[in-house]
Amino acid sequence: MMIPLNSSAISTVGWDGYHLFVQFHTSDTIYTFYGVPYSIFAGLVQADSPGTFYHRHIEGRYRG
Numbered sequence: 001m002m003i004p005l006n007s008s009a010i011s012t013v014g015w016d017g018y019h020l021f022v023q024f025h026t027s028d029t030i031y032t033f034y035g036v037p038y039s040i041f042a043g044l045v046q047a048d049s050p051g052t053f054y055h056r057h058i059e060g061r062y063r064g
Contacts, residue, residue, distance in 0.1 A: 002030075003045065005044075005045065007025075007049070007050040007051055008025070008051065009025060009050065009051030009054070010022060010024055010025070010050045010051060010054060011023050011024065011025045012030075013041070013045060013050075014030075015036065015038065017038075018034065018035060018036070019032050019033065019036065020033040020036035020040065020041055020044075020062070022054065022058075032064060033058060033062040033063065034062055034063045034064075035062055035063070036058070036062050044057070044058065
C-alpha cells in the first residue's frame with residue numbers, strides 16, 4: 001500500500017518489511033530500495049521535509 005506524503009518532491013511511499021517504494025512527483029515510476037529498515041521508512045513518513053530526509057538517509061545508501 002502506498003501512502004501519500006505532504007511533500008513537494010515525493011508523492012507516495014510504501015514499505016513491505018524489506019523494500020522501500022518511492023514515487024516522486026516528477027515521474028510515474030515507483031523506485032524500489034532494498035534492505036530499508038522500518039526506522040528509515042518511519043523517518044521518511046514523519047519528516048518535516050521528506051525530500052531532504054530522502055537525500056540524507058536513503059539516496060545512495062540502499063540498492064535501488
